Amino acid sequence: MPNIFVESTAVQSAALTITGETARYILTVLRYKTGSELFIFDETGRYFKGIITSCSKNAVQISVTPHPAPDTESPLSITLCQGLLKGSKMDIVVQKAVELGVKRIIPLVTARTQLDYTRKIDRWKKIAAEAARQSMRVVVPEINEAVNFSALTDAIRADGATAVMFYEGGGKGLKEIQNLEIKEKAIYIITGPEGGFSSEEVKRAEHSGAVIATLGNRILRAETAAIAAITLVQFVYGDMGDSRGTSDDMTEKKRLEL
Structure with missing residues (x-):
């Protein structure tokens, strides 16, 4: 159903x-x-x-x-902090992030954001609700208003939150970040806009306590980087590495959608 x-x-x-x-x-x-x-x-x-x-x-x-809710929520509370993207790319990131189990999305205005921010929060909320429905989630992730990069890093530093910035210029590999101490099972994933992060933003993120990580030597599109980052974090710390079986209802749903 x-x-x-x-x-x-x-x-x-x-x-x-x-x-x-x-x-x-x-x-x-x-x-x-x-x-x-x-x-x-x-x-x-x-x-x-x-x-x-x-x-x-x-x-x-x-x-x-x-009715008892299906067990589809990740034990890991992921906040995706995404540099604002042009056109439909931000729509794609919101949709896929919800499918992958994030709890909250914060749009970021960064030094290399290539557009004037226009209010699309209501649109993204509708996309999030539809993605939650499709993926059989029972919680629709929160979509925050856009914030400046400096405001985000100030909040991370003040809270002592666990945060990982995925940077195209290099950083720690996946094997090096497999043993993070994640405070209260909550983590910030920070990914950039089309132009990536500036060196000043990387330094500011490091100063806030964020780990700077890499997704490899290939330069990924911004929307691809966000999806890859969430997937990796969910595999290492969330529920993608679990061996939980799929419920009969969900199996039937996937069969009907094929």
Whole structure:
């Protein structure tokens, strides 16, 4: 059964009404009707099993009951700090980062950011919600407002947080960062914009306590670097190295999507 995201304010009782794009998705894409079952989740991590009780052209009424959530959240709390990217590249990073299990995304304004920041937070939140639904997550990651690089490093230094900056100019290899002491299972991953980080930003990150790491000798596109960095960190410290089996529901979902 599919996961459907709703705002937490929508679930105030044992019944809810879904309208707008989500209702159209249920009715026209899934082709669900009265009696169909589905799962409902919100941004707080609440999870419900739902049964459609009635539907019209633009609205779906659903009866819901609390249900155990699937075990799809990583034990590692990853904050991706991504230098703002041009065009649809930032959309791609948000989507893939959510699929890979990050808990929060902070857009960064850096020295080499190649665009004037335009407010796209609402767009990225919608992308995050859809990616969470597709990947069977039960928590939609937080998308923060954009911050300056200096503000980020000041916060990391003040909190004593674990942070790794992936820098195209070199740094420690993966084998050298496999034994980080991760405070409260939370880590910042910092990746740059199209032009990469300046040497001053690297020095500032080091001063804040961040580890400077490399993804190898090849120069990766900014969006590729972010995806690779998250994957590596999840493998070493998160749940990608686990041997947990896939649930029957998720196996069936993947089969249907092939």
